[in-house]
Amino acid sequence: MIPEIITIAMLLASHQEQDLTPSFGQFLRNGYPINELIISRVTFFGDCPGEKISPIYKIGFLEKTSINLGEDKYRRIKVENMNTGGFTDRKYKNKGFSSELFNVTLGSKHRGSFLTVQEGLNRFKWSVFNKKTKEIFVTGYSSLVVNINNSSQKRSYNSVREDIRCFGGERIYSYYTQEKKDEILSNCPKDIYVIETKGVCPGGQEVTLTSEKIMPGKTSGEAQIIQNFY
Numbered sequence: 588m589i590p591e592i593i594t595i596a597m598l599l600a601s602h603q604e605q606d607l608t609p610s611f612g613q614f615l616r617n618g619y620p621i622n623e624l625i626i627s628r629v630t631f632f633g634d635c636p637g638e639k640i641s642p643i644y645k646i647g648f649l650e651k652t653s654i655n656l657g658e659d660k661y662r663r664i665k666v667e668n669m670n671t672g673g674f675t676d677r678k679y680k681n682k683g684f685s686s687e688l689f690n691v692t693l694g695s696k697h698r699g700s701f702l703t704v705q706e707g708l709n710r711f712k713w714s715v716f717n718k719k720t721k722e723i724f725v726t727g728y729s730s731l732v733v734n735i736n737n738s739s740q741k742r743s744y745n746s747v748r749e750d751i752r753c754f755g756g757e758r759i760y761s762y763y764t765q766e767k768k769d770e771i772l773s774n775c776p777k778d779i780y781v782i783e784t785k786g787v788c789p790g791g792q793e794v795t796l797t798s799e800k801i802m803p804g805k806t807s808g809e810a811q812i813i814q815n816f817y
Contacts, residue, residue, distance in 0.1 A: 612666075612713050612729040615647035615685050623732045624704070626693055631742040635788035642692035642701060647685035648677070650715060650727060661719040666729075669710045672696055673703030679715055693735070704733045744786035747796070754779035754800060 613620045627641040648666050664679035664686045671694060677687035694703030714726040751768065753775035772780055784797045 612648055612650045612711075612727050614729070614731055615649055616643075616645070618647075618685070620649075621731075623734065624691060625734045625736055626691075626704075627736045627738070628693070630737070630739045632739060633741040634744050634786055635742040635792065635794070637742070637788075637792075640693050642690050644690045645688045646691050646702070647688050648713065649685050650679075650713065650725060659717060661717045662715065662724075663718050664713060664715050666702065666711055666713040668702065668704060669712055670705050671703045671709075673698060673701070675700075675702040693733075704731070706733055706735050708732055742789060744794070745789055746787045748785055748787065750783045750785060752781050752783075754781055 614624075615621065616624075624643055624646075626643060629639045629641075631637045631639070648664060650664065662679050662681075663676055665674055665676045666686075667674035673694060674697060675689040677689055679686045690701050691704055692698065692701045693705065694701070695705065697703065709731050711729045711731065712726070713729065714723050716723045751771055753771075779800065779802050782799050782801060783795055786794045786796055788794065
């Protein structure tokens with residue numbers, strides 16, 4: 588007997604439901620049945636560390652052996668990952684038709700409109716039901732193997748800039764000319780200001796490189812750094 592069928596049979600035996608018609612389901616990609624998905628994950632190092640996961644879009648689900656249910660505008664199919672608790676609840680026409688398409692990504696719990704999966708074998712419980720009456724027509728179990736394509740990449744700042752604010756104030760100004768800097772400083776009531784140097788990462792994330800609290804000196808051109816922190 589095929590291992591997947593054995594697994595599904597065991598799950599059916601251990602999860603007693605109401606007297607519903609058991610059925611088998613199949614994930615679809617581009618209209619074709621799949622038993623495996625490959626998800627790409629890039630780990631960034633360097634100035635801007637982090638991680639990027641590329642979700643899989645436009646996945647469908649087809650329940651394969653249910654009775655002909657006829658037309659029903661309230662009918663839906665819910666597919667729940669028993670590993671993560673993540674689920675998708677989509678429109679479903681009838682036997683032989685794919686569900687409304689959904690997206691898949693890595694995760695350890697439910698995540699909005701995405702069906703979350705984990706690396707390795709993922710087991711799913713699904714049911715076809717009427718959204719209005721809550722009647723469940725057919726239920727079943729399925730599985731999907733998820734592999735991760737891991738890679739690493741160095742990521743640097745897109746740009747480095749200086750920001751300035753009056754000491755004790757919350758508003759931060761970016762300046763690009765000496766004239767603009769002088770204008771900002773002339774409005775600092777305590778004549779103390781903070782200059783921050785920031786690296787801007789791809790995607791807009793900012794990293795503070797240096798932060799200096801400065802009190803201008805009485806003599807022109809002099810300034811005293813009274814605090815320097817990173």
